[in-house]
Amino acid sequence: MANFSKSNVPQFSVDVYQNEYLPEGGREVSAIVTVTSTGGGTTGGAPLTGASASPSGIPARGANAAVVIMVDCSGSMDYPPTKMRNARDATAAAIDTLRDGTLFGIVDGTHVAREVYPGNGRLATAGAATRAQAKEALRRLKVGGGTAIGTWLRLADRLLADADVAIRHGILLTDGRNEHESPDALRATLDACAGRFTCDARGVGTDWEVKEVTGIASALLGTADIVADPSGLAADFTQMMETAMGKEVADVALRLWTPVGVEIQFVKQVAPTVEDLTARRTEAGPRAGDYPTGSWGDESRDYHVSVRVPEAGIGREMLAARVSLILPDAAGGAPQTLSQGLVRAVWTDDMAASTRINPQVAHYTGQAELAQVIQQGLDARKAGDFDGATAKLGRAVQLASASGNADTAKLLSKVVDVVDAATGTVRLKAKVAEADEMTLETRSTKTVRVKK
Template sequence: MANFAKPTGPTSSAGPTGPTGSAGPQFSVDVYQNEFLPEGGRDVNAIVTVTSTGGGTTGGARPAAGSSAAVVLMLDCSGSMDYPATKMRGAREAAAAAIDTLRDGTSFALVAGTHLAREVYPGNGRLAVADARTRAEAKEALRGLSAGGGTAIGTWLRLAAGLLASADVPIRHGILLTDGRNEHESPEDLRAALDSCAGRFTCDARGVGTDWEVKEVTGIASALLGTADIVADPGGLAGDFTAMMEHAMGKEVADVALRLWTPVGVEIGFVKQVAPTVDDLTGRRTEAGPRAGDYPTGSWGDESRDYHVSVRVPQAAVGQEMLAARVSLIVPDPAGGTPTTLSQGLVRAVWTDDMAMSTSINPQVAHYTGQAELADAIQEGLDARKSGDYDGATAKLGRAVQLAAASGNADTAKLLSKVVDVVDAATGTVRLKAKVAEADEMTLETRSTKTVRVKK
């Protein structure tokens, strides 16, 4: 048989490149895996690190790119926003701070959301172009907002999609704030709205206070490839909105997809984003030619993300090797032509009778498998706690504490300590707290998918 050396670092089949004709970010793809399988072994796992460098990172970094983006702010103006009144006041102040963060030339609009969706600024189905005058007008319009009515988030999203569609720009983004449950439309209506908006714009979602539904807000962000978080104290909204808008202003390449090509006989197990958050992309595949499929990743600025790709290859004898998958980062051609390939990486399979080589788990794969289990354990533990299954909750949250400690996820460990008393983190021995603040439980649930990156 051939004598193969054990891999010590990542592999990448292409150097970093940027979109054709673009002075924006340059992309690279690195693949981390143990490519060695025992005789008859079939499961191949790899962590694919995608890195974008050389783009803007904040609102002030690349002022010339302002005209390439459009943003719609959707503010909950339902009756509950007046209880307490600090929520409505905080929402107005946060929106004003976000408007001040808009780069000159960025198209934008404000939407007031109740059981209906209403354009607050500029109106008539249009977008304004950010400059000193339009910012001042928009902030004046915010002062007239008041609370009253119900909540139908799907209508807000559909209006935002229509407004953003009017802008001939690559980056289309929404920021959505709610304080309550989506009680004035059915879950099916919200799902249909998300399905119609997916791929048309990205959206960050925030819940203020503690009367909203975590799974609704995180579901919106996941479907629209954005971030989700809780702002328990309305006083923190302005800082959070400023940070979200700065992040949006740093995006320069839109509609980037991870294209996975596999040879005949190879089956896709799953494709998941695993950093900075866990998000399963498997079900979002769109076919892209023979044995190829695209998985959406949204818009990119200066950043790096990790993806876990799992495939099942045909059985083979010792000494054989094969390409298990080719991972490409692609961006569509605005004119509808052939997409641009930004970078590529290769996932390989090599069969060996060296047990030490074939049983070694790549550190990156092991780390992110644990981070995904951590997110699941938190969700299952909190669900068990809510349903009264305290033994199940203790077991799951104990496992979460163990995983958080082992992986160095200090932020999640701190959130867990507000829900359980930790007796021994190493063994996952915990006791459920008798009383837990609702904001602490919701914060843990909302942030359960946030991961820490492996030290490479």
């Protein structure tokens, strides 16, 4: 493990967990790469006091960030009317959570996108006066029209693009399906916005499409969740904004260098959520590629790297991959290496060594399978394939139980009756609340960390 840091960014460290021993003829090498960032922002958003605090009580470290909040104002937000009221209150709570100096704006989203505050294609600078003005502007939000989420994201992108800051972030709230633009149009927007800003997406109520909302968050390296009861929006928005305010460094890439003859099988984030990054590789020189990780505060994430090495004889060893964290230079110069770790391969005739499964690798292989079988089980249930749904969701119960993923186990128990968790024996419930099924689907990729 190596560490590199500068005073203006958090300190990053990389730890590699693997069983490097392969049997004769063995070629598959897996490793869990734990990346930890410390000394940056606080993801808890706890206010400072005394001389270091701003007049709002929030530390004035926000001049490095810009945030655009996109609020669904389509006609369905008026059913019931409390939904829009809760959305206004939640946006106001998020505005109160902004650090002084943060650039921010609010977008009204229907079948078109409109600037609510401050307007004229610009962002406001957070302070007591602008917070009050923004909350006054929220009171004038009108409900009516359709839903074209791509237009909201494109407007957010234009507003954020002009901000001379490191952290660009969006928060998107919707209560319905993206009915006023094609899936291809939304995909093109997500492709255009990827890497330009991160975005957290929330679905309120139960009339929205889970795969749309999770797809937005996945493409823009943010989080997705359901807020089934609109009264929970304010707390959720506050937490999201506190986390955004804790980010200190953006555009960090996981760079994977491999020797000649080594094939990359996959690169996945596996904690705190499962996110397959394999197809997002951008070339970074001979035999090296970068995988995006988004922005970082004080936090730790785990990545699963799997490569296929050439065959070698007993006693041989090789470097299978070098994993580095890379921060691009804003001025276009050489990127900074924040930290790095090594993945090794050693061939042995010691059967006990070569057949031992590393506990971190085993744990996250199970967590990735858990996310997959939940999705497959719910899709089968919707398609009327109840035998297939029972088998997949039973396997999910078994995996959740074995790994100690209590949150997912609890969500699964709302959809199936568990007969025996250890064997994955379940029965589908005859009636399932729509909110429970959507919550399970939305949170299916959340993982539990391995116990070190």
